[in-house]
Amino acid sequence: MVESKQQWKAWVYLLPCLVLLAIFTVWPIINTVRMAFLENYNGLKEAGGETFRFGISNFTKVLEYKRFLQCLKTTMLLCVITVPVSTFLALLISVALNSIKVLQKPLQTIFFLPYVTNAIAIGMVFAAMFNIVGSFYGTENEIVVTAGIVNNVIEFFGGTRVNWINYGSTYLANMTVMVIYIVWNALPFKILILLSGLQSINKQYYDAAKVDGSSKGRIFWRITVPLLGPMLAYVIITGFIGGFKEYTSIVGIFGASMGPAHDAKRLNTMVGFIYDALASNQQGRASAAAIILFGIILVVTLINLRVSNRKVHY
Amino acid sequence: MKVVLQNLTKIFPNRKKGGEDVVAVNDFTFEIPDGKLVGLLGPSGCGKSTSLYMICGLQKPTSGKIFFGDIDVTALEPESRGVGLVFQNYALYPHMTVKQNILYPLQNLKGSDKMTKEQMLERAVEVAKIVQIDELLERKPHELSGGQQQRVAIARALAKMPRVLLLDEPLSNLDARLRLQTREEIRRIQRKTGITTVFVTHDQEEAMSISDMIVVMKKGVVQQIGAPQAVYDSPANLFVAKFLGTPPVNVFEGEVKSGKVWIGEDAVADASGIADRRVWVGIRPEGFILDPDGPLHCDLKAVEVMGRDVSVVSGNANCTAEMVRSIIDADQRKHISGDVVRFAVKPNKIFIFDRESEERIVLPGQEKIAEAIEG
Ligand SMILES: Nc1ncnc2c1ncn2[C@@H]1O[C@H](COP(=O)(O)OP(=O)(O)O)[C@@H](O)[C@H]1O
Ligand SMILES: [Mg+2]
Numbered sequence: 001m002v003e004s005k006q007q008w009k010a011w012v013y014l015l016p017c018l019v020l021l022a023i024f025t026v027w028p029i030i031n032t033v034r035m036a037f038l039e040n041y042n043g044l045k046e047a048g049g050e051t052f053r054f055g056i057s058n059f060t061k062v063l064e065y066k067r068f069l070q071c072l073k074t075t076m077l078l079c080v081i082t083v084p085v086s087t088f089l090a091l092l093i094s095v096a097l098n099s100i101k102v103l104q105k106p107l108q109t110i111f112f113l114p115y116v117t118n119a120i121a122i123g124m125v126f127a128a129m130f131n132i133v134g135s136f137y138g139t140e141n142e143i144v145v146t147a148g149i150v151n152n153v154i155e156f157f158g159g160t161r162v163n164w165i166n167y168g169s170t171y172l173a174n175m176t177v178m179v180i181y182i183v184w185n186a187l188p189f190k191i192l193i194l195l196s197g198l199q200s201i202n203k204q205y206y207d208a209a210k211v212d213g214s215s216k217g218r219i220f221w222r223i224t225v226p227l228l229g230p231m232l233a234y235v236i237i238t239g240f241i242g243g244f245k246e247y248t249s250i251v252g253i254f255g256a257s258m259g260p261a262h263d264a265k266r267l268n269t270m271v272g273f274i275y276d277a278l279a280s281n282q283q284g285r286a287s288a289a290a291i292i293l294f295g296i297i298l299v300v301t302l303i304n305l306r307v308s309n310r311k312v313h314y
Numbered sequence: 315m316k317v318v319l320q321n322l323t324k325i326f327p328n329r330k331k332g333g334e335d336v337v338a339v340n341d342f343t344f345e346i347p348d349g350k351l352v353g354l355l356g357p358s359g360c361g362k363s364t365s366l367y368m369i370c371g372l373q374k375p376t377s378g379k380i381f382f383g384d385i386d387v388t389a390l391e392p393e394s395r396g397v398g399l400v401f402q403n404y405a406l407y408p409h410m411t412v413k414q415n416i417l418y419p420l421q422n423l424k425g426s427d428k429m430t431k432e433q434m435l436e437r438a439v440e441v442a443k444i445v446q447i448d449e450l451l452e453r454k455p456h457e458l459s460g461g462q463q464q465r466v467a468i469a470r471a472l473a474k475m476p477r478v479l480l481l482d483e484p485l486s487n488l489d490a491r492l493r494l495q496t497r498e499e500i501r502r503i504q505r506k507t508g509i510t511t512v513f514v515t516h517d518q519e520e521a522m523s524i525s526d527m528i529v530v531m532k533k534g535v536v537q538q539i540g541a542p543q544a545v546y547d548s549p550a551n552l553f554v555a556k557f558l559g560t561p562p563v564n565v566f567e568g569e570v571k572s573g574k575v576w577i578g579e580d581a582v583a584d585a586s587g588i589a590d591r592r593v594w595v596g597i598r599p600e601g602f603i604l605d606p607d608g609p610l611h612c613d614l615k616a617v618e619v620m621g622r623d624v625s626v627v628s629g630n631a632n633c634t635a636e637m638v639r640s641i642i643d644a645d646q647r648k649h650i651s652g653d654v655v656r657f658a659v660k661p662n663k664i665f666i667f668d669r670e671s672e673e674r675i676v677l678p679g680q681e682k683i684a685e686a687i688e689g
Contacts, residue, residue: 204405207372211420212470222418226409297389 032287041284056289067265068289071273078178078269079243086183087236090190095224097191100200108195115188123252126181130164130195130253165253174260174267182249186242190235197231198224233308237301244297247271315383315477315510317346317369322378324534325362336440338364340534342378346512346527351504353521353542354514356531359556362514363402365531366480367580369512370397382477393422398471398509400481403438404463406455411438412466413438413451427474441469444503461492468503479504479511485520497524505563521544530554538683547662550683552672555596555665561625561641565634568595568666575666575677578632579611582659585666586678594634601663602626604649608658612638628655 035041036059038052046052062068093111099103114122131148151161163169164177205227211220225232237280246269250258259266268276270293322342325335339361346352348669354362367373369380371392381622387395398419406415416438420429429437442448445465455463464484471479485493486499501524501547504511515521519530524540530537530553538550549555555563566577569592574581577595603608604626615637619625624647626640640657666675674683 098391202405203400204403205407208399208401208405208407209418210372211370211392211397212398213422213424214418215422218422223407226407229409 032290035283036287036291038284041287042281043283044281050140052284058284059292062288062292063283067268068273070266071270074175074267075244075246075269077175078182078246079240081179082182082186082235083239085179085241086190087232087239089183090187090194090235091225091228091232093187094191094194094198095220097195108191111191112188114185115192119185119248120252122185123181123249126177127165127253130177131166142249165260169260171266174254178250178267179251181253182246183242185249186239190239193231193235194228197228201227229308233304237304237308238253240300240304241297244293244300245271317347317510317512318379318381319344320366320379320381322365322368322380323376323685324361324362324368324373325376328516331515338435339368339375342536344529344539345534346510349508349510350526351501351511351524351530353525354366354512354531355518355521355528355557356516356537358516360531361534362516362531364534366399366482366512366514369478370399370480371395371556372399394476396474398474398476398479400464400467400471400479400484402483402486404455404467404487406463406466406470408455409487411451412442412447412455412458412469415455415466416441416451416469416473419470423437423474431535437473438469441472444472444506445469445499460488464488464496465499468500472503472507472509476509479507479509481511481513482516483516485515485517493520500524519560522558528531530557532557548681548683549596549674551674552594552596552649552667555667555674557599561599561639563596563598563665564638564640566595566597566630566632567634568593568632570666570675577610577630580611582610583661583664583666584678588675588677593675594667594669594672596665596667597659599625599639599641599668602642602657603660604642604646605656605658606649608656610657610659612655612657614650614653614655619644619649626650626655 012030017066025085037056039055039057041052041058041125042050097107097111100107128147129149130151148164150164153163162173164173201224205223207220209223214222248268250272252259254267257264258268258272270289274286274289274293277283277289319342319362322339323337324339325337327345328335351375354365356362368375371387371390371394375388379386381387382395389685391411392399403436407418410418417434420434423429437452442451445468447465447469449464449465450458450462455466458466464487467484468481471481481500485496488496497520500511500513513521513525520524527540528542528545529539532553538554540548545554546558549558552565556565557638568575568577568582569590570576570585570588571590571612573586573588575583575585575593575595582595582597610630612630614626614628616627617624618627620641622644623641624644626642628638628640629636630638661677662681664677666677667673676682
């Protein structure tokens with residue numbers, strides 16, 4: 001413990017950091033709450049000297065807004081599908097990686113590549129792969145040539161091509177692409193965490209399980225998964241938090257229109273909604289949406305923690 | 315179930331180029347009689363654990379064979395051998411309760427051995443009672459003391475009624491008092507169940523106190539096998555003599571000359587019929603008799619009172635250690651006076667070993683070396 005006479009020194013050392021935190025983190029949070037609870041708040045009008053009454057109309061407007069509900073639905077869907085899928089895949093891959101001896105390091109590097117590559121760049125590559133025609137915005141009059149490698153593969157195996165992301169594509173097709181992209185993009189971080197978790201499990205548990213006559217599947221479910229519990233909880237919780245903030249990945253594939261050419265904003269997310277509100281100078285509405293998003297993330301994280309506390313602690 | 319080891323050898327190849335392979339166990343041949351408790355004894359790194367893991371099947375021998383009864387199990391996986399193993403640090407599954415830990419091996423049983431839920435629970439409670447942890451079934455391992463964890467580990471190993479029970483330094487994580495208590499308990503459990511048991515330890519006292527037979531190993535090579543008392547009374551070589559006994563045997567540079575064993579100028583024992591040569595002379599601490607006319611002269615350093623016995627600490631120029639430690643009856647103490655103590659030596663407590671090979675040379679009147687391993 002620092003002696004109390006010395007404590008002011010510690011505070012002095014912390015001061016620059018605290019000032020920056022106050023300006024760039026604490027104040028914006030407070031301000032967000034303030035703006036969310038001012039009726040029809042608008043930054044320009046405030047600058048013009050207008051004052052606003054306190055109220056909750058920002059929230060009711062946001063919740064009544066059809067676009068917002070669509071954003072909420074897309075975000076939720078992406079979260080609920082991609083987090084379990086990517087976690088399970090990452091678990092399988094890391095167990096496999098952990099059990100091989102040769103090529104473990106190079107494969108580890110390959111699996112880690114998406115993590116260090118720019119999300120927009122990867123999105124553009126995915127867009128090209130799932131494209132149906134030479135042009136990004138295909139129209140009905142254009143000559144349809146299958147340009148995307150995914151459709152090439154499908155046609156090679158005798159299937160019919162799917163309009164994944166272009167003009168006239170379905171919501172289901174769009175979401176499929178998004179799920180594949182997000183899962184693939186989420187794998188490296190999860191593999192990294194789970195692999196390091198696996199490597200820290202004492203080998204003797206496996207020796208003991210072998211003497212106890214445990215089958216491979218049983219060892220996986222009864223020994224490996226429970227012992228990885230803390231890592232799995234971490235990966236799932238951060239996965240959900242990241243999932244609720246999904247935005248860049250959709251811009252990467254669909255561009256700023258957040259949807260195929262005939263239905264822009266179809267795949268908009270919560271974060272996208274907040275950005276849009278900001279762009280149209282509706283800071284009050286944006287703040288309210290941000291607080292709703294915060295509330296959802298808080299609740300989901302608490303549930304996650306609750307479940308994992310029951311399962312993980314040993 | 316008797317266990318037979320035939321020329322068991324384990325070589326760990328060296329991964330670095332030019333490095334030497336590690337011969338962890340070298341040509342181990344031994345028959346463990348049915349229902350006996352055998353102590354595998356030796357300093358750290360001598361290949362005890364490796365031997366144990368080969369018996370249980372976690373490691374495959376480089377060469378040699380293992381039989382359980384008349385059946386060759388060398389190629390069998392651990393789960394088909396019917397062994398129970400207690401690891402050095404127990405390896406209890408930390409996320410399972412004591413009960414789940416004990417049930418786990420039972421839940422893995424296949425085919426005709428398959429048990430119903432009730433049978434499993436009954437068995438778990440039964441073995442928990444044997445090791446006296448039936449009060450702790452709902453606890454997690456981290457809520458148990460070291461001694462309790464150790465008993466859970468034994469219960470888990472016993473649960474599927476193994477034909478052979480293997481324990482790898484099971485007491486090394488316990489404090490001194492618990493160690494004493496638990497080793498008695500292991501003995502009791504082994505007697506009660508009658509399971510052939512191999513017990514690994516580097517603590518000679520532990521091995522001697524509870525084993526029916528001990529196997530002394532050094533650098534992968536078995537030095538001697540026999541009943542603890544027999545090995546103690548008649549060690550096969552200098553290493554075994556030094557390894558067994560506390561306080562340890564006193565070792566002197568000496569020689570055999572004209573039918574006598576000499577330490578310096580003192581002729582301490584009869585060696586008629588043995589050719590003249592340089593030897594190591596080992597005398598057990600309890601082998602000294604205070605005697606004003608005794609042949610061995612030592613410089614008195616201290617007398618430590620231990621109650622029933624007295625430990626006389628003295629010096630001798632030919633001793634390989636700083637001190638000669640002898641233990642004598644307290645009532646003999648009156649013979650101590652002056653700077654020099656003189657000892658006579660009990661003829662069955664003095665051993666001589668060839669100076670080069672360090673193999674024991676049996677003195678006239680001494681018993682032959684019991685079950686000694688050649689070479
Ligand atoms: N997996 C392994 N790879 C290489 N060398 C090993 C391995 N296991 C044990 N050894 C070596 O074999 C020798 C015997 O080890 P071990 O049986 O564990 O000794 P103990 O149990 O008697 O202390 C040691 O020299 C050790 O370094
Ligand atoms: Mg060992």
